[in-house]
Amino acid sequence: MKWIGWDEKYATGNAGMDQGHKRLMSLINELADSMERNAPKEFCSDILAQFIEQARIHFGHEEELMDRLQYPRAKEHKTVHDAMLSDVQAFKVSYDASDASEFITLLVVLDSWLKRDIEAEDTALVAFAASSPHSIAPPNS
Numbered sequence: 001m002k003w004i005g006w007d008e009k010y011a012t013g014n015a016g017m018d019q020g021h022k023r024l025m026s027l028i029n030e031l032a033d034s035m036e037r038n039a040p041k042e043f044c045s046d047i048l049a050q051f052i053e054q055a056r057i058h059f060g061h062e063e064e065l066m067d068r069l070q071y072p073r074a075k076e077h078k079t080v081h082d083a084m085l086s087d088v089q090a091f092k093v094s095y096d097a098s099d100a101s102e103f104i105t106l107l108v109v110l111d112s113w114l115k116r117d118i119e120a121e122d123t124a125l126v127a128f129a130a131s132s133p134h135s136i137a138p139p140n141s
């Protein structure tokens, strides 16, 4: 099952950053697919761990860029990242500890968080970086 598909409306203006978003979306699709075919719990948990790891790396790159540019919306943008990571981590802890799998809830949360981050915060960050006199290439993951 393809849960979330790439669309040009998610293009931030930076190809490297878009690649990172495509990787995150592809892990969400892998999760949705595994859920649909009732894959073993350890398998789903492992994809979830990969998503958390990739998201942490991706957010970290964006946050380094924000720090270097002294980006005025850094606090708000980091709040979006932190909320998404803590939601997914909390889900993983409860998923690993119980038999209940509310994956559909997680997918809805991931979908909306990711789109919100990409469409609002990341796009604004790329525009700011491009107009900055200290312009630095945005992260590529």
Ligand SMILES: [Fe+2]
Binding pocket: 017, 020, 021, 058, 062, 117, 118, 122
């Ligand atoms: Fe991003």
Ligand SMILES: [Fe+2]
Binding pocket: 059, 062, 077, 081, 117, 118, 121, 122
């Ligand atoms: Fe972001």
